[in-house]
Amino acid sequence: MASNKKIILNTLENLSKANFEKFCQALVDRRGDRRVPLSKVEGKNFLAVTNVLVSTFTEAGAPAVTSELLRDIDCLDDAENLGQHFVDKHKLELTKRVTNISAILDQLLDKKVIQAEVYELILRMNVNQQKMREIYLRALQSGDKAKDVFLEILEKEEPYLVADLRQNK
CATH class of the missing domain: 1.10.533.10 (Death Domain, Fas)
Structure with missing residues (x-):
């Protein structure tokens, strides 16, 4: 089975440009114990943002954060399909x-x-x-x-x- 990192990568790659930008903004605006500064995602591609997610939230925790952010920006189908074979x-x-x-x-x-x-x-x-x-x-x-x-x-x-x-x- 694909790794969590690859699943997140594929999901972000399939977002429209506008939704990817919304996702990055939601990631920066996310409150919690681990914060992501704007400089880590601004102007970055889906691969770089995936690496930020995995390095910040761990490979095991990143899918849940990704799903949460996708729901926040109303990409409900993408959130639902995250990790689906x-x-x-x-x-x-x-x-x-x-x-x-x-x-x-x-x-x-x-x-x-x-x-x-x-x-x-x-x-x-x-x-x-x-x-x-x-x-x-x-x-x-x-x-x-x-x-x-x-x-x-x-x-x-x-x-x-x-x-x-x-x-x-």
Whole structure:
């Protein structure tokens, strides 16, 4: 799974310029035991601001502060999605749009994300959406490691779909 720093970095990178500026101002204006001076964020890019967040609030504490600030500037969807795995965030679209399911199942079996019985059960289904629902139900419920493997497979088997979902958030 991605580190907290990478999750924050991706979230800040996806903010509009105006919302990123609001975020930086909210960070400077934030009250509490650890304060961030304006000079640390003024004119800085999302990478530098991510480093400030992690160095000021620790990698474990920075996501909560980031989420708090996103809510303060009314970026509620970004706050909600902070730390949400790509395959969870895009479950509906992936269920609708993935087509190369047999190759994906082969690799999930090969990487031991699913067992032979589950592989055979899903493979026998007729409708792609039904197969994808079963993958989510039977393979991805085991946690982020399984989701990471699934995403790697998707990146190989459905690269344009993954790129489209990343681009369109």
